[in-house]
Amino acid sequence: MTTHSTVERRVRAIFDDQPFMTILGATLERVVPGEVEIRLPCRAELTQHTGVMHAGVVTSIVDTACGAAAATVMETERDVVSVEFKINLLAPAVGDYLRAVGRVVRAGRTLTVCSGEVWAVSGDEARVVALMQATMMAVARVQG
Amino acid sequence: MTTHSTVERRVRAIFDDQPFMTILGATLERVVPGEVEIRLPCRAELTQHTGVMHAGVVTSIVDTACGAAAATVMETERDVVSVEFKINLLAPAVGDYLRAVGRVVRAGRTLTVCSGEVWAVSGDEARVVALMQATMMAVARVQG
Amino acid sequence: MTTHSTVERRVRAIFDDQPFMTILGATLERVVPGEVEIRLPCRAELTQHTGVMHAGVVTSIVDTACGAAAATVMETERDVVSVEFKINLLAPAVGDYLRAVGRVVRAGRTLTVCSGEVWAVSGDEARVVALMQATMMAVARVQG
Amino acid sequence: MTTHSTVERRVRAIFDDQPFMTILGATLERVVPGEVEIRLPCRAELTQHTGVMHAGVVTSIVDTACGAAAATVMETERDVVSVEFKINLLAPAVGDYLRAVGRVVRAGRTLTVCSGEVWAVSGDEARVVALMQATMMAVARVQG
Numbered sequence: 001m002t003t004h005s006t007v008e009r010r011v012r013a014i015f016d017d018q019p020f021m022t023i024l025g026a027t028l029e030r031v032v033p034g035e036v037e038i039r040l041p042c043r044a045e046l047t048q049h050t051g052v053m054h055a056g057v058v059t060s061i062v063d064t065a066c067g068a069a070a071a072t073v074m075e076t077e078r079d080v081v082s083v084e085f086k087i088n089l090l091a092p093a094v095g096d097y098l099r100a101v102g103r104v105v106r107a108g109r110t111l112t113v114c115s116g117e118v119w120a121v122s123g124d125e126a127r128v129v130a131l132m133q134a135t136m137m138a139v140a141r142v143q144g
Numbered sequence: 145m146t147t148h149s150t151v152e153r154r155v156r157a158i159f160d161d162q163p164f165m166t167i168l169g170a171t172l173e174r175v176v177p178g179e180v181e182i183r184l185p186c187r188a189e190l191t192q193h194t195g196v197m198h199a200g201v202v203t204s205i206v207d208t209a210c211g212a213a214a215a216t217v218m219e220t221e222r223d224v225v226s227v228e229f230k231i232n233l234l235a236p237a238v239g240d241y242l243r244a245v246g247r248v249v250r251a252g253r254t255l256t257v258c259s260g261e262v263w264a265v266s267g268d269e270a271r272v273v274a275l276m277q278a279t280m281m282a283v284a285r286v287q288g
Numbered sequence: 289m290t291t292h293s294t295v296e297r298r299v300r301a302i303f304d305d306q307p308f309m310t311i312l313g314a315t316l317e318r319v320v321p322g323e324v325e326i327r328l329p330c331r332a333e334l335t336q337h338t339g340v341m342h343a344g345v346v347t348s349i350v351d352t353a354c355g356a357a358a359a360t361v362m363e364t365e366r367d368v369v370s371v372e373f374k375i376n377l378l379a380p381a382v383g384d385y386l387r388a389v390g391r392v393v394r395a396g397r398t399l400t401v402c403s404g405e406v407w408a409v410s411g412d413e414a415r416v417v418a419l420m421q422a423t424m425m426a427v428a429r430v431q432g
Numbered sequence: 433m434t435t436h437s438t439v440e441r442r443v444r445a446i447f448d449d450q451p452f453m454t455i456l457g458a459t460l461e462r463v464v465p466g467e468v469e470i471r472l473p474c475r476a477e478l479t480q481h482t483g484v485m486h487a488g489v490v491t492s493i494v495d496t497a498c499g500a501a502a503a504t505v506m507e508t509e510r511d512v513v514s515v516e517f518k519i520n521l522l523a524p525a526v527g528d529y530l531r532a533v534g535r536v537v538r539a540g541r542t543l544t545v546c547s548g549e550v551w552a553v554s555g556d557e558a559r560v561v562a563l564m565q566a567t568m569m570a571v572a573r574v575q576g
Contacts, residue, residue, distance in 0.1 A: 019189045020198040023167070045163045048208075054164035055207050055226045060200020064192075067199075082199045083543065084567055086230035086374040086421055086518055088401045090394045105419060106378045110542065111515065111569075113376045113419065131393060131401065133374055133421045135516055135567065137543075227399065228423055230374055230518040230565055232545045234538045249563055250522045254398065255371065255425075257520045257563065275537060275545065277518055277565045279372055279423065281399075307477045308486040311455070333451045336496075342452040343499075343514040344492020351487050352480075370487040374518035 007033055010076060011068050018064070026061050028068070034104040036068040041097045042120075053093035058100075058118050062087070062132045065102030066114035070136035073107040078138040083111065085134035093129045095120035102134075112136045151177055154220060155212045162208070170205050172212070178248040180212040185241045186264075197237035202244075202262050206231065206276045209246030210258035214280035217251040222282040227255065229278035237273045239264035246278075256280045295321055298364060299356045306352070314349050316356070322392040324356040329385045330408075341381035346388075346406050350375070350420045353390030354402035358424035361395040366426040371399065373422035381417045383408035390422075400424045439465055442508060443500045450496070458493050460500070466536040468500040473529045474552075485525035490532075490550050494519065494564045497534030498546035502568035505539040510570040515543065517566035525561045527552035534566075544568045 008031040015021060015028045021038075024046065030037040038061045040046075048054040063082055071080045099119040106113045116132035152175040159165060159172045165182075168190065174181040182205045184190075192198040207226055215224045243263040250257045260276035296319040303309060303316045309326075312334065318325040326349045328334075336342040351370055359368045387407040394401045404420035440463040447453060447460045453470075456478065462469040470493045472478075480486040495514055503512045531551040538545045548564035 014193045017193040018198065019191050020201060023189050045167050047163050049158045049161040050223055050225065054162065054204060055229075056200060056204025057164060059203050059207070060198060063199050063203070079194060081194065082233050084230065084232040084516065084545075085199075086228065088228040088393075088421060088423065089226050090401055105376075106416070113378055113516075115419070128394070131403070131421060133376060133419060135376065228372065228401075232537075232565060232567065234545055249520075250560070257372075257522055259563070272538070275547070275565060277520060277563060279520065302481045305481040306486065307479050308489060311477050333455050335451050337446045337449040338511055338513065342450065342492060343495050343517075344488060345452060347491050347495070348486060348488025351491070355487075367482055369482065370521050372518065372520040373487075374516065376516040377514050 007031065007072050011036065011071050014071060015068060020060065021064060024057060024060060031072065033072045034069060036065045036072065036102050038065045038100045039097055042095055053098065055089055058089065058093050058098065058130050059087050061098060061100040062102060062116040062118050062130060063134065065100040066116045066132060066134040067136055069102035069104050069114050070112040073104050073112065074138045077141060079141045080136050081139055083135040083137045085132055087130055087132045089130050091127060091129045093118065093120050095122035097121055110138060151175065151216050155180065155215050158215060159212060165208060168201060168204060175216065177216045178213060180209045180216065180246050182209045182244045183241055186239055197242065199233055202233065202237050202242065202274050203231050205242060205244040206246060206260040206262050206274060207278065209244040210260045210276060210278040211280055213246035213248050213258050214256040217248050217256065218282045221285060223285045224280050225283055227279040227281045229276055231274055231276045233274050235271060235273045237262065237264050239266040241265055254282055295319065295360050299324060299359050302359060303356060309352060312345060312348060319360065321360045322357060324353045324360065324390050326353045326388045327385055330383055341386065343377055346377065346381050346386065346418050347375055349386060350388040350390060350404040350406050350418060351422065353388040354404045354420060354422040355424055357390035357392050357402050358400040361392050361400065362426045365429060367429045368424050369427055371423040371425045373420055375418055375420045377418050379415060379417045381406065381408050383410040385409055398426060439463065439504045443468060443503050446503060447500060453496060456489060456492060463504065465504045466501060468497045468504065468534050470497045470532045471529055474527055485530065487521055490521065490525050490530065490562050491519050493530060493532040494534060494548040494550050494562060495566065497532040498548045498564060498566040499568055501534035501536050501546050502544040505536050505544065506570045509573060511573045512568050513571050515567040515569045517564055519562055519564045521562050523559060523561045525550065525552050527554040529553055542570060
């Protein structure tokens with residue numbers, strides 16, 4: 001039987017093995033079956049020309065949150081890859097930090113559909129800045 | 145009259161003003177009215193857990209290429225922001241470098257629709273690894 | 289002041305003026321500010337080759353529900369058009385009838401982002417068969 | 433060996449078996465490996481409240497064209513279903529008829545990615561009114 005902590009350990013291992021998340025400065029905040037949260041402190045290096053966090057940064061953390069959420073409900077010996085996703089950028093991503101939450105909407109044997117949200121948090125205020133709909137696929141594990 | 149080189153100078157100024165593109169190591173390879181190409185050398189820091197370039201990296205450069213392509217056809221005193229985009233990841237993004245090409249499909253007064261492709265290049269071989277469809281919006285310029 | 293019943297009357301007028309909804313046999317079930325529900329009895333004429341309701345039918349009713357939801361929060365003298373949408377088909381659309389629900393996620397002056405769901409209902413059972421993320425735009429009213 | 437005419441016969445059988453295409457009045461114009469074209473005469477019954485062809489109608493024919501294009505490159509004993517798609521509505525869909533073209537961008541064993549276009553044709557003039565990016569899946573054939 002898979003316990004929640006086993007799931008968390010497995011997802012955390014996948015996350016820690018992603019150099020790009022380290023470059024961004026993202027951390028894994030919460031892992032429960034079907035839902036994962038990632039946090040990213042805002043900083044100047046990650047902005048685009050208008051001074052807000054680059055859409056690619058916003059996308060990177062919520063794609064990762066969705067993929068990790070899919071991984072929580074997949075067979076343990078499979079790997080997860082993003083098939084495709086769509087994101088709406090709703091408001092400028094500015095604040096102290098971003099919170100990306102990925103949730104499983106429907107888990108299938110091969111494909112898992114997830115929805116994701118990104119919140120920009122400034123002090124006590126938070127607002128949704130992006131909305132994602134993503135398709136993840138379980139594939140044979142790549143040997144490290 | 146706007147000459148091509150004026151367009152290129154304007155888009156290059158926008159690109160150079162994006163710290164996140166510098167972090168990634170992306171360079172602006174080509175700017176013509178309606179089309180922009182960005183190049184990104186592959187390196188370990190930008191990978192995900194399976195060893196390929198992170199989907200967020202692939203997305204970041206093609207979103208930027210689409211936004212820059214939209215900027216080439218917009219009024220010079222407006223700024224461009226990504227409204228939304230959808231990307232299909234077609235194959236693992238591995239190679240010597242990635243080429244992201246953004247093209248304007250339809251330019252409107254407010255909204256401009258672009259399509260983008262990302263190619264992974266290894267020596268003499270190149271293959272499409274991602275396909276994007278994006279909506280960009282012209283907004284009042286943010287003061288720097 | 290706009291009352292809810294005014295909103296409902298306005299959205300109902302738009303809906304009743306869509307010949308394609310009549311062809312499909314769709315009805316407007318519920319209109320509240322920010323949310324609209326449409327119902328469609330399943331019938332053989334609307335199926336695709338595998339016997340389930342055609343993806344285009346599923347899309348048509350949830351796009352209409354999202355557009356109508358956007359209309360509930362727009363200025364009364366504007367018209368709404370679909371800019372773009374993305375839909376995931378999660379399960380075969382079979383049952384007694386389909387319920388499409390459109391909700392406003394973020395209302396802007398020009399663009400309104402909506403999310404939509406389609407449920408297939410069979411007797412006492414219901415399940416989500418599709419998930420949509422859509423961008424609607426307020427435009428100058430077209431004269432009839 | 434599969435000849436082109438065998439492919440066309442198979443796709444035509446799938447198309448003819450879709451009651452919803454008959455309701456719309458759509459016809460299969462062209463089938464070649466990797467590309468399918470559908471034609472739909474514009475008529476008042478298929479419009480939305482602003483007098484243009486309903487976005488759901490536009491979507492229905494280009495989704496069908498993409499699915500049929502995917503079918504041309506799939507193993508003959510499999511069925512095709514739409515996993516998801518995204519469409520941008522670029523201009524009002526008005527004219528004598530619509531032409532929807534679906535093309536395979538990448539054919540995989542399970543998933544096939546397609547791009548689609550819809551053109552509105554009026555006399556000698558044609559313009560692109562919609563752009564689609566779609567993911568199709570090969571599934572075990574449903575018994576009729």
